[in-house]
Amino acid sequence: MATEVIIPALGESISSGILATWHVKTGDYVEEGQAIFELETDKITSEGMAETSGTIDLKVSEGDEVEVGSVIAIIDESAKAETTEQEPDSSSQEDSSEEEEGEAESANAKPKGQHPASVRRIAEESGIDPDSVDGTGKAGRVTKADMLAAVEKADPVDPAGSTPESEPAKPAQTVQATGRVTRKKMTPLRRTIAKRLVQAQQTTAMLTTFNEVDMSAVMACRKSHQEAFVKKHGVKLGFMSFFTKAVVHALKEYPAVNAQIDEDEIVTNNYYDVGIAVSTPKGLMVPVVRDCESKSFAEIEQDIIAYANKAKEGKISIEDLQGGVFTITNGGIFGSMLSTPILNAPQSAILGMHTIQDRPVALDGEVVIRPIMYLALSYDHRLVDGREAVGFLVSIKKALEDPMRLMFEI
Template sequence: MAFEVRFPVVGESVQEGQVYKWRKKTGEFVKRDEVLVEVETDKATVEIVAEAEGTLTVQKNEGETIAVGELLASIDTSAKAPAAAAPAAPAAAPKAAAPAVPPPPAPKAAPGGDSRPQSPAVARMAAEHQVDTAAIAGSGRGGRVTKDDMVAHLESPKPAAPAAAAAPKAPAPLPAAPSGARTERREKMSRLRQRIAERLVEAQHTAAMLTTFNEVDMSGVMELRKRYKDPFKEVHGVGLGFMSFFVKAAVQALKQFPAINGYVDGTDIVYHDYYDIGVAVSTERGLMVPVVRDVDKLSFAQIEGAIADYAKKGREGKISLDDLTGGTFTISNGGTFGSLLSTPILNPPQSAILGMHKIEERPVVVNGQIVIRPMMYLAMSYDHRIVDGKEAVGFLVKIKENIEDPARLLLGV
């Protein structure tokens, strides 16, 4: 008897997905609740598990598009689990010592000896273009080289070899015609990347988007974090980062400027009386914005714990649709990648997004004296249809006040 594995309903707005990776192959015996396949939708990656045990037959290949309810695979439930192999009998003792056999030669190391783990796409590109990945600085977790790093390396201009000394009056030779293979590659965008592209264009076309900027002195928060990060970790089991301070500061500012916590719906303005903050997380499959809910009711430790959980789920590709649903305001931290200043794009239908950036020591004037302080540029993009410039500037000033004097966050002033 065959049990049918179909793509289930995973969300009201999800009608189809793309087979991303099969965990099991045709002919393998699978057990109940084992993960069979990962299907990538326009919002998240969904894991499909076996609801019966038996021998698997795959019906859809990796990269194929599949609609909700369509057949992914079948499981032959009449098949029996393979018997465990009997332990091998102990080998008889040799009658006489055999002459020593020299060990086989050790396999040669890959060129460059890059020991960092690589995705199949990176390994394929390195082989095709004969690139030594050991010379590439990776931006992935643990310094691993990502696909974007490879593309940037291949597209970057290569330094020319030093030219031999020429006669003083000899004319410069004409550049030689390109030699060797000049290849191009075409890859289909993932469902997630397609959706990200659609939403970014939607934000540009549907909102009257402006950006306002300010800078904040991080001395107070950095001193507080330095003083208490060790006992904080011991008591709560989670690190104390900067994001929890900005989340708390945003809640206080949103309470003072409620339009920023709302959105435009036709000719209406919808105000939220709760605070669900989206925290942008960069993953190998694209940018995701999971939501930390009711942050006004959470402690610093609870906020940091939720963000750490999302970061882990993002690395493992396990952020769910529920994690991404909703959100009344978004915070993005481009500073983790070294960005000094940027203009973040709205996350529809939200009316504003706060962009954090790299902390950099700069000379500033304090009480008439030039001093060096750790400064961060802040940027807030907002929908001018619902948020006026005065409100936007006031909101960002409130964020600045709360961060520069973090005691305000504890006193609620």
């Protein structure tokens, strides 16, 4: 009996994708529930599982574009009996004895030399041998997340996004032996990001206003309560929860910023689902933290960490990316001092955070050193007036410089 492997429906707006990686090859025996391929679409990357056990025959190659509903492989279920009853040859006697000693250990043995394209790409760029990495995938396979963790461990990155001088970051290998450049097709996700960024520039009257915020109060609050916070909630008290709460506070004060244009209508949102921009190896994604007005600082931090882990493992879903009313992006983790973030359409505003630097400031007639962050608010001037944009940013500044305002909602 033969079972077809079919590209499943992935969402209303997705009709095709790129078969990025085969985790198996023609003739391999696959188990029901085993991850056998990786599919890249213009929104997410997802894994496909075998629906039955048997020998697989691949019908498309890595890099091919495949339509939803198309057949990409066939699994021969009748091969199961042959695989099970097959006599071990002399070369496998040693393996058989090992299985008798520890069947579970053998079942988890890591396959050597066969790795998905995403793992091979990271290996080429980092110089790390995938066979030296402990795999957490099925049957001990090395996953992209395993490689990223190995790279981070071998070449740690500081909060500003730079590597230690003693171990400079290894540049990506972009020069082939046959020429001075390489070419590869853009992934669906990268194409969509490029299209949306250009569209945002062309279809909105985007303007950016700036301010600066003294982070002393937030930093003191974190230092004072960090230990108790971690002990109770199991996560660190980060900056992002403060900024998210400050954004919600400002959105309530300036509802025009929480609106969007739909043809000739203005749609004002009465909810506060905030997108948090996350950088991934495949490009920028903006998962959405829901109902931020009713969530605690701890719940917001937990949601952000969960999304960061899902993004790192390539498990962000379409639902995770939909429905945001406002976006926060933090270029400061890469060392950015100032930037003009681009709108995440159809939203009408986005807040850019930047690196914190000690600066001399005048306070009560004296020059003091304070940790200062520049803030940037990009907004659609068709909908948001300059007065509202400036007021919105000032509201965030006040809330961060006096966090008690968030507690009392003033």
